[in-house]
Amino acid sequence: MTAPHHVPGVLSLIGVDAGSANLREADHLIHDLLDHLALTPGTVACTHLIRTDERRGTAVSLALPDAATAEAVWERIAGWQSPGVGAALGERSYGAKQAARTAALAAAEHARRSGGRAVVYPGAERLTGTVTVADLLVLTAIDEVTVVGAPMADGQGPDPAMPVLTRDHVRPEWRDGRLTLALAPAAGGALAPFEVPNPTPCCADHA
Template identity: 65%
Template sequence: MTSPHHASGVRSVIGVDAGTATLREADHLIHRLLDQLSLADGVFACTHLFRTDERRGTTVSLAVPGPDADAVWQELVHVLPKGTGLALADRSHGPGDAVDTARLAAAAPPASGRAVAYPGVAHLTGTVTVADLLDRTVIEHLVVLGAPGVRLPPTAEVLTQDHVRPEWRDGVLTLTLVPAAGGLLAPFEVPNPTPCCADHI
Protein backbone atom coordinates (compact mmCIF):
# COMPACT_ATOMS: atom_id res chain seq x y z
CA MET A 1 0.00 0.00 0.00
CA THR A 2 1.27 3.43 -0.82
CA SER A 3 0.76 5.86 2.03
CA PRO A 4 -0.84 9.31 1.71
CA HIS A 5 1.38 12.12 0.41
CA HIS A 6 2.16 13.40 3.92
CA ALA A 7 3.76 10.13 5.06
CA SER A 8 6.73 9.18 2.94
CA GLY A 9 7.46 5.63 1.92
CA VAL A 10 5.47 2.46 1.40
CA ARG A 11 3.52 0.92 4.26
CA SER A 12 2.27 -2.60 4.78
CA VAL A 13 -1.06 -2.94 6.59
CA ILE A 14 -1.63 -5.78 9.05
CA GLY A 15 -5.22 -6.51 10.04
CA VAL A 16 -5.89 -7.81 13.56
CA ASP A 17 -9.06 -9.36 14.97
CA ALA A 18 -8.34 -10.07 18.63
CA GLY A 19 -12.00 -10.32 19.61
CA THR A 20 -12.33 -6.74 20.82
CA ALA A 21 -16.00 -5.77 20.95
CA THR A 22 -15.87 -2.01 21.51
CA LEU A 23 -13.80 0.97 20.45
CA ARG A 24 -12.51 1.31 24.01
CA GLU A 25 -11.26 -2.29 24.02
CA ALA A 26 -9.61 -1.79 20.62
CA ASP A 27 -7.94 1.42 21.84
CA HIS A 28 -6.54 -0.47 24.83
CA LEU A 29 -5.27 -3.21 22.51
CA ILE A 30 -3.52 -0.65 20.30
CA HIS A 31 -1.81 1.02 23.27
CA ARG A 32 -0.72 -2.37 24.59
CA LEU A 33 0.75 -3.29 21.21
CA LEU A 34 2.53 0.06 20.96
CA ASP A 35 4.15 -0.70 24.31
CA GLN A 36 5.07 -4.28 23.46
CA LEU A 37 6.09 -4.24 19.82
CA SER A 38 9.11 -2.80 18.04
CA LEU A 39 7.07 -0.28 16.07
CA ALA A 40 8.48 2.72 14.25
CA ASP A 41 7.31 6.18 15.29
CA GLY A 42 5.46 6.63 12.02
CA VAL A 43 3.01 3.76 12.51
CA PHE A 44 -0.69 4.28 11.82
CA ALA A 45 -2.95 2.23 14.11
CA CYS A 46 -6.67 2.38 13.37
CA THR A 47 -9.89 0.81 14.59
CA HIS A 48 -12.60 -0.55 12.31
CA LEU A 49 -16.17 -1.47 13.23
CA PHE A 50 -17.59 -4.55 11.53
CA ARG A 51 -20.72 -6.64 11.49
CA THR A 52 -21.09 -10.19 10.20
CA ASP A 53 -23.95 -12.70 10.44
CA GLU A 54 -22.23 -14.25 13.45
CA ARG A 55 -21.05 -11.23 15.43
CA ARG A 56 -20.06 -7.61 15.45
CA GLY A 57 -17.04 -5.94 16.96
CA THR A 58 -13.95 -3.89 16.33
CA THR A 59 -10.80 -4.83 14.48
CA VAL A 60 -7.45 -3.06 14.31
CA SER A 61 -5.11 -2.24 11.46
CA LEU A 62 -1.41 -1.47 11.83
CA ALA A 63 0.21 0.34 8.89
CA VAL A 64 3.97 -0.05 9.27
CA PRO A 65 6.94 0.75 7.00
CA GLY A 66 7.34 -2.05 4.48
CA PRO A 67 10.72 -3.31 5.73
CA ASP A 68 9.30 -3.69 9.27
CA ALA A 69 6.27 -5.77 8.31
CA ASP A 70 7.84 -9.23 8.72
CA ALA A 71 9.27 -8.46 12.16
CA VAL A 72 6.00 -6.92 13.38
CA TRP A 73 4.07 -9.92 12.04
CA GLN A 74 6.24 -12.36 13.98
CA GLU A 75 5.87 -10.31 17.17
CA LEU A 76 2.09 -10.18 16.78
CA VAL A 77 1.87 -13.94 16.39
CA HIS A 78 3.63 -14.36 19.74
CA VAL A 79 2.05 -11.60 21.85
CA LEU A 80 -1.61 -11.85 20.82
CA PRO A 81 -3.89 -14.45 22.40
CA LYS A 82 -4.82 -17.72 20.75
CA GLY A 83 -7.79 -17.28 18.47
CA THR A 84 -6.65 -13.93 17.09
CA GLY A 85 -6.91 -13.48 13.35
CA LEU A 86 -4.08 -11.78 11.47
CA ALA A 87 -3.87 -10.81 7.82
CA LEU A 88 -1.07 -9.25 5.77
CA ALA A 89 -1.35 -9.33 1.97
CA ASP A 90 -1.69 -13.06 1.15
CA ARG A 91 -0.46 -14.14 4.60
CA SER A 92 -2.84 -15.15 7.39
CA HIS A 93 -2.80 -16.61 10.89
CA GLY A 94 -5.60 -17.81 13.16
CA PRO A 95 -9.16 -19.09 12.79
CA GLY A 96 -10.86 -18.55 9.45
CA ASP A 97 -13.65 -16.24 10.65
CA ALA A 98 -11.18 -14.02 12.52
CA VAL A 99 -8.85 -13.98 9.51
CA ASP A 100 -11.75 -12.85 7.31
CA THR A 101 -12.48 -9.82 9.51
CA ALA A 102 -8.75 -9.12 9.87
CA ARG A 103 -8.53 -8.99 6.06
CA LEU A 104 -11.29 -6.38 6.01
CA ALA A 105 -9.30 -4.30 8.50
CA ALA A 106 -6.11 -4.63 6.47
CA ALA A 107 -7.91 -3.44 3.34
CA ALA A 108 -9.68 -0.47 4.97
CA PRO A 109 -7.08 2.33 5.34
CA PRO A 110 -6.72 4.90 3.93
CA ALA A 111 -10.28 4.70 2.62
CA SER A 112 -11.74 4.34 6.12
CA GLY A 113 -10.75 3.83 9.73
CA ARG A 114 -10.50 5.73 13.00
CA ALA A 115 -6.88 6.60 13.81
CA VAL A 116 -5.65 6.09 17.37
CA ALA A 117 -1.90 6.28 16.73
CA TYR A 118 -0.42 8.32 13.89
CA PRO A 119 2.59 10.58 13.28
CA GLY A 120 2.37 13.68 15.48
CA VAL A 121 -0.30 12.43 17.90
CA ALA A 122 2.10 12.92 20.83
CA HIS A 123 1.88 16.68 20.26
CA LEU A 124 -1.88 16.73 20.78
CA THR A 125 -2.13 17.35 24.50
CA GLY A 126 -3.85 20.16 26.35
CA THR A 127 -4.94 23.04 24.12
CA VAL A 128 -3.36 23.54 20.70
CA THR A 129 -3.98 25.93 17.85
CA VAL A 130 -5.38 24.86 14.52
CA ALA A 131 -2.06 25.81 12.93
CA ASP A 132 -0.08 23.58 15.30
CA LEU A 133 -2.52 20.71 14.88
CA LEU A 134 -2.14 20.75 11.11
CA ASP A 135 1.59 21.53 11.06
CA ARG A 136 2.74 19.04 13.69
CA THR A 137 0.60 16.02 12.81
CA VAL A 138 -0.47 14.16 9.69
CA ILE A 139 -4.08 15.31 10.10
CA GLU A 140 -4.91 17.06 6.83
CA HIS A 141 -8.44 18.35 7.14
CA LEU A 142 -10.63 19.81 9.91
CA VAL A 143 -14.42 19.86 9.81
CA VAL A 144 -16.74 21.61 12.27
CA LEU A 145 -19.84 19.51 12.87
CA GLY A 146 -22.87 21.25 11.38
CA ALA A 147 -20.75 23.81 9.54
CA PRO A 148 -18.71 21.89 6.93
CA GLY A 149 -17.84 24.98 4.90
CA VAL A 150 -16.37 27.01 7.76
CA ARG A 151 -12.69 27.93 7.37
CA LEU A 152 -11.00 27.92 10.75
CA PRO A 153 -8.41 30.63 11.48
CA PRO A 154 -4.93 29.27 12.30
CA THR A 155 -5.14 30.83 15.77
CA ALA A 156 -8.37 29.03 16.72
CA GLU A 157 -7.76 26.83 19.75
CA VAL A 158 -8.65 23.15 20.13
CA LEU A 159 -9.11 21.57 23.55
CA THR A 160 -7.74 18.10 22.84
CA GLN A 161 -8.58 16.41 26.16
CA ASP A 162 -5.56 14.27 25.18
CA HIS A 163 -7.93 12.25 22.99
CA VAL A 164 -7.84 13.05 19.27
CA ARG A 165 -9.23 10.41 16.91
CA PRO A 166 -9.31 11.55 13.27
CA GLU A 167 -10.83 9.34 10.60
CA TRP A 168 -9.69 8.32 7.14
CA ARG A 169 -12.14 9.69 4.59
CA ASP A 170 -11.26 8.75 1.03
CA GLY A 171 -7.54 8.94 1.73
CA VAL A 172 -7.62 12.14 3.78
CA LEU A 173 -7.09 12.02 7.55
CA THR A 174 -9.93 14.21 8.80
CA LEU A 175 -10.77 15.44 12.30
CA THR A 176 -14.32 16.46 13.19
CA LEU A 177 -14.59 19.25 15.75
CA VAL A 178 -17.44 20.73 17.79
CA PRO A 179 -17.75 24.07 19.61
CA ALA A 180 -16.64 23.92 23.25
CA ALA A 181 -16.91 26.23 26.26
CA GLY A 182 -14.95 29.47 26.23
CA GLY A 183 -14.95 29.84 22.48
CA LEU A 184 -12.73 26.78 22.01
CA LEU A 185 -13.17 23.81 19.73
CA ALA A 186 -12.91 20.16 20.74
CA PRO A 187 -12.80 16.79 18.97
CA PHE A 188 -16.26 15.34 18.38
CA GLU A 189 -15.28 12.09 20.09
CA VAL A 190 -14.84 12.51 23.84
CA PRO A 191 -12.54 10.37 25.99
CA ASN A 192 -14.00 7.09 27.25
CA PRO A 193 -17.17 7.12 25.17
CA THR A 194 -20.23 5.55 26.69
CA PRO A 195 -20.95 1.99 25.51
CA CYS A 196 -23.96 3.10 23.43
CA CYS A 197 -21.73 5.45 21.43
CA ALA A 198 -18.71 3.16 21.27
CA ASP A 199 -20.73 0.19 20.04
CA HIS A 200 -22.69 2.09 17.41
CA ILE A 201 -22.26 0.65 13.93
Protein backbone atom coordinates in the same frame (compact mmCIF):
# COMPACT_ATOMS: atom_id res chain seq x y z
CA MET B 1 0.96 17.41 5.33
CA THR B 2 4.70 16.85 4.97
CA ALA B 3 6.40 13.80 3.47
CA PRO B 4 7.37 12.07 6.77
CA HIS B 5 3.66 11.68 7.56
CA HIS B 6 3.00 9.63 4.38
CA VAL B 7 1.06 6.42 5.08
CA PRO B 8 2.41 3.26 3.42
CA GLY B 9 0.64 0.90 1.04
CA VAL B 10 -0.97 -2.49 1.39
CA LEU B 11 2.30 -4.41 1.73
CA SER B 12 2.93 -2.51 4.95
CA LEU B 13 -0.56 -2.99 6.44
CA ILE B 14 -1.39 -5.60 9.06
CA GLY B 15 -4.91 -6.23 10.36
CA VAL B 16 -5.49 -7.71 13.82
CA ASP B 17 -8.72 -8.92 15.42
CA ALA B 18 -8.52 -9.90 19.09
CA GLY B 19 -12.26 -9.89 19.74
CA SER B 20 -12.55 -6.26 20.87
CA ALA B 21 -16.23 -5.46 21.45
CA ASN B 22 -16.01 -1.66 21.27
CA LEU B 23 -13.74 1.29 20.54
CA ARG B 24 -12.33 1.54 24.05
CA GLU B 25 -11.27 -2.11 24.03
CA ALA B 26 -9.74 -1.64 20.59
CA ASP B 27 -7.83 1.43 21.80
CA HIS B 28 -6.39 -0.68 24.62
CA LEU B 29 -5.48 -3.41 22.13
CA ILE B 30 -3.56 -0.91 20.00
CA HIS B 31 -1.51 0.30 22.96
CA ASP B 32 -0.85 -3.30 24.01
CA LEU B 33 0.32 -4.08 20.46
CA LEU B 34 2.60 -1.03 20.48
CA ASP B 35 4.33 -2.44 23.55
CA HIS B 36 4.26 -6.15 22.66
CA LEU B 37 5.35 -5.75 19.03
CA ALA B 38 7.79 -2.89 19.66
CA LEU B 39 6.23 -0.87 16.86
CA THR B 40 8.42 1.83 15.36
CA PRO B 41 7.75 5.58 15.17
CA GLY B 42 5.70 6.40 12.11
CA THR B 43 3.20 3.60 12.69
CA VAL B 44 -0.43 4.53 12.04
CA ALA B 45 -2.84 2.37 14.05
CA CYS B 46 -6.58 2.53 13.43
CA THR B 47 -9.77 0.96 14.73
CA HIS B 48 -12.40 -0.41 12.35
CA LEU B 49 -16.01 -1.29 13.08
CA ILE B 50 -16.77 -4.80 11.86
CA ARG B 51 -20.34 -5.71 10.92
CA THR B 52 -20.53 -9.15 9.32
CA ASP B 53 -22.82 -12.12 9.83
CA GLU B 54 -20.22 -13.72 12.09
CA ARG B 55 -18.78 -10.70 13.90
CA ARG B 56 -19.98 -7.52 15.52
CA GLY B 57 -17.17 -5.58 17.10
CA THR B 58 -13.95 -3.74 16.37
CA ALA B 59 -10.71 -4.80 14.69
CA VAL B 60 -7.52 -2.79 14.26
CA SER B 61 -5.01 -2.10 11.50
CA LEU B 62 -1.34 -1.23 11.70
CA ALA B 63 0.29 0.72 8.87
CA LEU B 64 4.04 0.30 9.21
CA PRO B 65 6.65 2.65 7.68
CA ASP B 66 7.76 0.11 5.04
CA ALA B 67 7.35 -3.50 3.91
CA ALA B 68 10.52 -4.67 5.68
CA THR B 69 9.25 -3.35 9.00
CA ALA B 70 5.88 -5.00 8.37
CA GLU B 71 7.63 -8.34 7.78
CA ALA B 72 9.49 -8.04 11.09
CA VAL B 73 6.27 -7.18 12.94
CA TRP B 74 4.48 -10.08 11.23
CA GLU B 75 7.08 -12.48 12.59
CA ARG B 76 6.48 -11.15 16.10
CA ILE B 77 2.73 -11.60 15.66
CA ALA B 78 3.28 -15.21 14.59
CA GLY B 79 4.99 -15.78 17.93
CA TRP B 80 2.18 -14.16 19.89
CA GLN B 81 0.22 -16.85 21.71
CA SER B 82 -3.25 -15.48 22.46
CA PRO B 83 -6.48 -17.48 22.02
CA GLY B 84 -8.90 -16.25 19.38
CA VAL B 85 -6.55 -13.69 17.82
CA GLY B 86 -6.36 -13.46 14.04
CA ALA B 87 -4.12 -11.35 11.81
CA ALA B 88 -3.68 -10.65 8.11
CA LEU B 89 -0.90 -9.22 5.95
CA GLY B 90 -1.66 -9.15 2.25
CA GLU B 91 -2.71 -12.68 1.29
CA ARG B 92 -1.30 -14.20 4.47
CA SER B 93 -3.26 -14.99 7.61
CA TYR B 94 -2.49 -16.08 11.13
CA GLY B 95 -4.53 -17.48 14.00
CA ALA B 96 -8.26 -18.08 14.23
CA LYS B 97 -9.78 -18.19 10.72
CA GLN B 98 -12.79 -15.97 11.43
CA ALA B 99 -10.65 -13.40 13.26
CA ALA B 100 -8.11 -13.46 10.41
CA ARG B 101 -10.90 -12.72 7.93
CA THR B 102 -12.11 -9.69 9.88
CA ALA B 103 -8.51 -8.58 10.36
CA ALA B 104 -8.14 -8.62 6.57
CA LEU B 105 -11.25 -6.42 6.25
CA ALA B 106 -9.70 -3.86 8.61
CA ALA B 107 -6.40 -3.86 6.70
CA ALA B 108 -8.19 -3.47 3.35
CA GLU B 109 -10.26 -0.52 4.59
CA HIS B 110 -7.11 1.21 5.83
CA ALA B 111 -5.33 0.48 2.54
CA ARG B 112 -8.18 2.19 0.64
CA ARG B 113 -8.16 5.04 3.19
CA SER B 114 -11.93 4.84 3.06
CA GLY B 115 -12.42 4.27 6.78
CA GLY B 116 -10.61 3.75 10.04
CA ARG B 117 -10.27 5.82 13.17
CA ALA B 118 -6.65 6.68 13.93
CA VAL B 119 -5.50 6.16 17.51
CA VAL B 120 -1.74 6.29 16.91
CA TYR B 121 -0.28 8.44 14.13
CA PRO B 122 2.71 10.75 13.63
CA GLY B 123 2.42 13.78 15.89
CA ALA B 124 -0.39 12.40 18.07
CA GLU B 125 1.83 12.65 21.15
CA ARG B 126 1.90 16.44 20.69
CA LEU B 127 -1.85 16.80 21.01
CA THR B 128 -2.27 17.42 24.72
CA GLY B 129 -3.90 20.31 26.51
CA THR B 130 -4.85 23.17 24.20
CA VAL B 131 -3.38 23.52 20.71
CA THR B 132 -4.39 25.51 17.65
CA VAL B 133 -5.98 24.34 14.42
CA ALA B 134 -2.66 25.13 12.73
CA ASP B 135 -0.86 22.83 15.18
CA LEU B 136 -3.18 19.99 14.25
CA LEU B 137 -2.32 20.34 10.58
CA VAL B 138 1.37 21.22 10.77
CA LEU B 139 2.61 19.01 13.60
CA THR B 140 0.67 15.80 12.91
CA ALA B 141 -0.47 13.47 10.14
CA ILE B 142 -3.94 15.04 10.16
CA ASP B 143 -4.74 16.34 6.66
CA GLU B 144 -7.95 18.24 7.30
CA VAL B 145 -10.23 19.50 10.06
CA THR B 146 -13.96 20.06 9.82
CA VAL B 147 -16.43 21.65 12.24
CA VAL B 148 -19.62 19.69 12.72
CA GLY B 149 -22.61 21.74 11.60
CA ALA B 150 -20.46 24.38 9.90
CA PRO B 151 -19.90 23.59 6.21
CA MET B 152 -16.63 24.93 4.82
CA ALA B 153 -16.92 27.98 2.57
CA ASP B 154 -14.76 27.92 -0.55
CA GLY B 155 -12.84 24.97 0.89
CA GLN B 156 -11.68 27.00 3.89
CA GLY B 157 -11.67 25.42 7.31
CA PRO B 158 -11.69 27.11 10.71
CA ASP B 159 -9.28 29.93 11.57
CA PRO B 160 -5.78 28.39 11.97
CA ALA B 161 -5.35 30.33 15.21
CA MET B 162 -8.53 28.89 16.75
CA PRO B 163 -7.76 27.07 20.03
CA VAL B 164 -8.64 23.37 20.23
CA LEU B 165 -9.23 21.71 23.60
CA THR B 166 -7.78 18.26 22.88
CA ARG B 167 -8.90 16.60 26.14
CA ASP B 168 -5.87 14.39 25.39
CA HIS B 169 -8.09 12.36 23.06
CA VAL B 170 -7.80 13.17 19.34
CA ARG B 171 -9.09 10.51 16.93
CA PRO B 172 -9.14 11.56 13.26
CA GLU B 173 -10.70 9.26 10.64
CA TRP B 174 -9.86 8.34 7.06
CA ARG B 175 -12.36 10.00 4.71
CA ASP B 176 -11.88 9.90 0.95
CA GLY B 177 -8.16 9.33 1.31
CA ARG B 178 -7.55 12.10 3.85
CA LEU B 179 -7.04 11.83 7.59
CA THR B 180 -9.80 14.12 8.82
CA LEU B 181 -10.58 15.35 12.32
CA ALA B 182 -14.14 16.35 13.18
CA LEU B 183 -14.33 19.24 15.65
CA ALA B 184 -17.26 20.77 17.51
CA PRO B 185 -17.78 24.13 19.26
CA ALA B 186 -16.58 24.14 22.88
CA ALA B 187 -16.67 26.51 25.84
CA GLY B 188 -15.07 29.93 25.53
CA GLY B 189 -15.28 30.08 21.75
CA ALA B 190 -12.82 27.22 21.31
CA LEU B 191 -13.19 23.94 19.44
CA ALA B 192 -12.80 20.35 20.65
CA PRO B 193 -12.73 16.93 19.01
CA PHE B 194 -16.24 15.70 18.28
CA GLU B 195 -15.45 12.33 19.86
CA VAL B 196 -15.58 12.68 23.64
CA PRO B 197 -13.37 10.44 25.83
CA ASN B 198 -15.52 7.81 27.50
CA PRO B 199 -15.12 7.78 30.40
CA THR B 200 -11.48 8.94 30.31
CA PRO B 201 -8.81 8.93 27.62
CA CYS B 202 -7.51 5.42 26.98
CA CYS B 203 -3.93 6.65 26.78
CA ALA B 204 -4.15 7.67 30.45
CA ASP B 205 -4.27 3.96 31.29
CA HIS B 206 -1.03 3.42 29.41
CA ALA B 207 0.97 6.28 30.88
